[in-house]
Amino acid sequence: MHFDLYHWLFDDPITAGSNAGMSGPEPFRLLWPFLIFCCAGLLITFYYSVEGRKRFVKSKPLVKRMLDRYLGWFAVICFIGLPLIFSRVYLDGYFFAWRFWRYLWLVGLVVWAVLWIVYLVKKYPQERASYQAYEKRQQYIPKGNKRKAKAASR
Template structure:
């Protein structure tokens, strides 16, 4: 028995339910796990932007840069996920209830995770070593005098 991938991805829930001899629309089994995931992602990002930057990474600019960059994209992905999940639940027979949107969203999440892991494995150690070398050099550079020097007036 072969399945048509194109038809499976681009069929709304009502049509999929009627094709499977169900009385209503096809059930969405992953509502609560994905809803909790998206809300937790938004909550973590909000907490980091409000309090976490000051408390956890105040004196660590490299980690602050990394978290600012990647948690921002994570918040965007979670924010986009909420309407897609809501459209699947509330708009059964319409355009945004197609499976393709959820799998495209999931693909964006996987790509985000891969990019972050590649950064942590390849770039972060190099940037950390460069930053530590910069800090080591800075300790030998004399600090400027902050007092204003008076010029001799005639």
């Protein structure tokens, strides 16, 4: 038997089901894991943006900047995943129900994860060392007196 990658990726579920000898569309078995992952990703990002920035990373500016950057993209990826689920379940015979879109979404998720891991392994230790050196230098620089500065400006 011969596997045709083009038809496997670009056939809608109704056509794929009829080609496989099914009476209806091909079933989507990953609906609940896909839906739970996307909703949990959006919920985590929302919680971080509302409460987590103040509670968990208030005094850690490097971690705050990293989480702002990467969780923002994670929210975008999860948000894009929800219409893909909707179109696969409810719009069986149309363009966005193809497997191609779900695998493209998965590739985007993997690229995001790899970029975050590369950042954590290569750039974050350098930025942390630089920030610690900056904080150490700042403790030896005298702080200005706000009253004297305010009186001198009058």
